[in-house]
Amino acid sequence: MDIIQQIVFWSFVPSFVTKNTLMAYHYVACRKNTPQQHDPRYKRHYNRAYAIIVTAYLVFTIMQAERNLPANFYNLLNVGIGPYFDQRKLRASYKALSLQYHPDKSGNHNLENVYIMIRQGYDTLKNPLLRQAYDKLGMEAFQCSYCKTERDFLHEAIRNWMTFYAVTAGVSTFFSAIGRMDFGRYWRFSGLLAIAAIEAAWLFSSTDVFPYILPWRTVSQKIQLLRQFFITVSIAISQIGPILFPVDKRPIRQVILDLEQKIDMQTRQAVSFFADAFLPFQNDPKAAGKLQRNMEIRAVHTDSVNTAALSSRNGVSNGTTAVSHSSEE
Secondary structure, eight states, rough: OOOHHHHHHHHHHHHHHHHHHHHHHHHHHHHHHHOOTTSSSHHHHHHHHHHHHHHHHHHHHHHHHHSSSSSOOOHHHHOOOOGGGOOHHHHHHHHHHHHHOOOHHSSSSGGHHHHHHHHHHHHHHHHHHHHHHHHHHGGGTTOOOOOOOHHHHHHHHHHHHHHHHHHHHHHHHHHHHTSSSSTTHHHHHHHHHHHHHHHHHHHHSOOSSTHHHHHHSOHHHHHHHHHHHHHHHHHHHHHHHHHHOOOOOOHHHHHEEEHHHHHHHHHHHHHHHHHTTTTTTTTTTHHHHHHHHHHHHHHHHHHHHHHHHHHHHHHHHHHHHHHHHHHHH
16 A cells, blocks of 8 residues: 555645745745746746655655664664674673663663563574574564475565565556556666566575665665665656656647648748749849759769769679678689
8 A cells, every 4th residue: 555655645745835835935036026827937937846846855755764664683782784793792782782671680661672672683683594584574574474494484575575566566557557657657667677676686695685785774674665765766757757858748640730730831931942042043044044054964963973973882892792702712
């Protein structure tokens, strides 16, 4: 439901915010000469404001998505992720945090939930199988009742992967069909295939394929951010794309008719210019005859030059063919 909620939100809120922002701007900046909605200046201001608001909200949404991710077990126990993980540091950190947050030792029973998370994190990270499952599935690894082996966890990850991309492709196709996300359809589906391939590489690899990107996040958290990034960018492009790159939505028949009218107009103009060029010779038969002879001479000369060039080209081609045959012999 998250993708549907975002599409619905992006379909109405940016235009609402833009109209009110533009109203306030016109009231402050150009109160005496406020452009009306049918004015081209108003449309230009609206397009600029809309693009700025959508871009700003896009950046805010991506940054907020990263900040809203909860701390993982590695952050909670203050140990490194991936190649920086150390079992000895895990045990030492767990002992120190147990003394600090254990309800019986700290005397503060409000910290019981924190201690339970610390204990669960320690039990997960000290077990290589659970640690790898947690890296790829996150907290969903503990919700899989049948997962006992690495193959089981991988099957669960693949099932989640297929479900997400099937639903996302279906929703994108539906909104494209009704015209809500028609702009950039090719690049949107290309991007969907690209991030599906990246996520598959994460799932089938024993290590993080991009360890230096957000190194404090697990693979499952990076996958969440990647999905959020794709959904948000796709919706934002469908909103500001038609404004930055307008598309002619006229029927193809109308486009052809307009093109025929333009060609007809250009033809009439060319005939008119040609007639105007020969107008001075209309009442002077001697000059007209001289012009006609000169044009005939030029036509013959041009034809002979073209014939010679064609013969020369054919001769070079035949010579090259003969040389190649002789070299083969």
